[in-house]
Amino acid sequence: MPKKVMAVVMIAVLAFSLAACSSGGGGDKLKVTMVTDVGGVNDQSFNQSAWEGLQQAGKDLDIKVSYQESHQDADFVPNLETALDAGNDLIWGIGYKLGDPILEAAKKSPDTKYAIVDFAYEDTPENVVGVVFKQEQPSFLVGYIAAKMTQTGKVGFVGGMEGDVISAFENGYHAGVEYANKVNGTNVEVIIQYAESFTDAAKGKAIANSMYQQGADIVFHAAGGVGDGVIEAAKEQDKFAIGVDRDQNYMAPDNVITSAMKRVDVGVYNVVKDLKDEKFPGGTTVVYGLEEGAVDIAPTSDKHVPKEILDEVEDLKKDIIDGKIEVPFNEDTFNDFVNSL
Known part of the structure; x- marks a missing residue:
C-alpha cells in the first residue's frame, strides 16, 4: 500500500476511534461526588438520603456519581482533596460539619463547583451553593x-x-x-x-x-x-x-x-440537574420547606396515625x-x- 494511502487510512482510523471514545466512552460525562459526614452513607437517614438523590441524578441525567465516606471529622479535608484530584465537576459536603472545609476547598479551587447541605454562608462564594431545609x-x-x-x-x-x-x-x-x-x-x-x-x-x-x-x-x-x-x-x-x-x-x-421527612435527596438532585442544565445557582443559598414539597411527614403515617x-x-x-x-x-x-x- 502506498505511503500516502496508508497515512489517509491511519488518520481515518484514528478519527473514528476518537469519535467512538467521545460518544460511547462517556468521556464528556459530568462527574459529581459527595463527601459524607461521620454518619456514613448507610446511616438510614441523612447521608443515605443524599446518596439516593445523587444516584437518581446519575441515572436520570447520565452523569458519573460517587461518594467519599468520612468516619471522623479529620477525614473531611483529605476526602475533599481526593474528590478534587478525581476531576469532579461538583463536590458536595453533606452536613453542617463540612461548612468550613467546603469553604476552604472552594477558595483554593475557584474553578471547581461545590455544594453544602445544611449550611448557609454569610457571603457565599460564586462557586458554592448552600442547600438548607426548614426541618x-x-x-x-x-x-x-x-x-x-x-x-x-x-x-x-x-x-x-x-x-x-x-x-x-x-x-x-x-x-x-x-x-x-x-x-x-x-x-x-x-x-x-x-x-x-x-x-x-x-x-x-x-x-x-x-x-x-x-x-x-x-x-x-x-x-x-x-x-x-x-x-x-x-x-x-x-x-x-x-x-x-x-x-x-x-x-x-x-x-x-x-x-x-427532610428530603435531602430532592435538594441534591435539583442542584445537580441545575448543573447539567448550566443553571448552577452559585453564590446563593437554596431553601426548601413544605411549600417546595421537600419536607413533610412520612407517607406511611396512615398505618398508625x-x-x-x-x-x-x-x-x-x-x-x-x-x-x-x-x-x-x-x-x-x-x-x-x-x-x-
Missing part, C-alpha cells in the same frame, strides 16, 4: 401527632449533637406539642436529651430506654445513626418512635408511627405555608411562639 416544619407536625397520640402525657426528643440544625428539629417538635396542648386543652410534657453523637446507636438506645422508663410512650429522634438505637428501644419496649429525614417505618413497622389526626395535620400544613403559623427554629423563637399561644 422545624415537619418536626412541628410530628410533635402535634405525638401530643395527640400519647397515652401517658409524656413524649421524648433525642438529639444528636447540639447545633442550629438539630435545634430546629427540637424546637419545632416541642412547638408542635405545645400547639396541640393549647388546641386540645392538654398538658403533654416533652423530655429532651442530646447524645452528643450522630453514630452511637447504643447511647441512643440507652437514652430512649430511660425516657420510656420515665413514662414517655413516644420518642422522636433527630440523631442520625444514634436513632437506630432509639428505634431498637421502641421495638424492645413495645413503645412508639418517630423517625427522621427518610420514612423510617421499615425499620420497625409496628413501632415507627411517622417520620419527619388516625385519619382525623392526619386531616388536622393537613390543615396545619396549609396554615404553615400561608404564614398563619410561624414554626420556631431555636430557643428564642420557641419562647416567642409559646408566649403567643
Whole structure:
C-alpha cells in the first residue's frame, strides 16, 4: 500500500476511534461526588438520603456519581482533596460539619463547583451553593401527632449533637406539642436529651430506654445513626418512635408511627440537574420547606396515625405555608411562639 494511502487510512482510523471514545466512552460525562459526614452513607437517614438523590441524578441525567465516606471529622479535608484530584465537576459536603472545609476547598479551587447541605454562608462564594431545609416544619407536625397520640402525657426528643440544625428539629417538635396542648386543652410534657453523637446507636438506645422508663410512650429522634438505637428501644419496649429525614417505618413497622421527612435527596438532585442544565445557582443559598414539597411527614403515617389526626395535620400544613403559623427554629423563637399561644 502506498505511503500516502496508508497515512489517509491511519488518520481515518484514528478519527473514528476518537469519535467512538467521545460518544460511547462517556468521556464528556459530568462527574459529581459527595463527601459524607461521620454518619456514613448507610446511616438510614441523612447521608443515605443524599446518596439516593445523587444516584437518581446519575441515572436520570447520565452523569458519573460517587461518594467519599468520612468516619471522623479529620477525614473531611483529605476526602475533599481526593474528590478534587478525581476531576469532579461538583463536590458536595453533606452536613453542617463540612461548612468550613467546603469553604476552604472552594477558595483554593475557584474553578471547581461545590455544594453544602445544611449550611448557609454569610457571603457565599460564586462557586458554592448552600442547600438548607426548614426541618422545624415537619418536626412541628410530628410533635402535634405525638401530643395527640400519647397515652401517658409524656413524649421524648433525642438529639444528636447540639447545633442550629438539630435545634430546629427540637424546637419545632416541642412547638408542635405545645400547639396541640393549647388546641386540645392538654398538658403533654416533652423530655429532651442530646447524645452528643450522630453514630452511637447504643447511647441512643440507652437514652430512649430511660425516657420510656420515665413514662414517655413516644420518642422522636433527630440523631442520625444514634436513632437506630432509639428505634431498637421502641421495638424492645413495645413503645412508639418517630423517625427522621427518610420514612423510617421499615425499620420497625409496628413501632415507627411517622417520620419527619427532610428530603435531602430532592435538594441534591435539583442542584445537580441545575448543573447539567448550566443553571448552577452559585453564590446563593437554596431553601426548601413544605411549600417546595421537600419536607413533610412520612407517607406511611396512615398505618398508625388516625385519619382525623392526619386531616388536622393537613390543615396545619396549609396554615404553615400561608404564614398563619410561624414554626420556631431555636430557643428564642420557641419562647416567642409559646408566649403567643
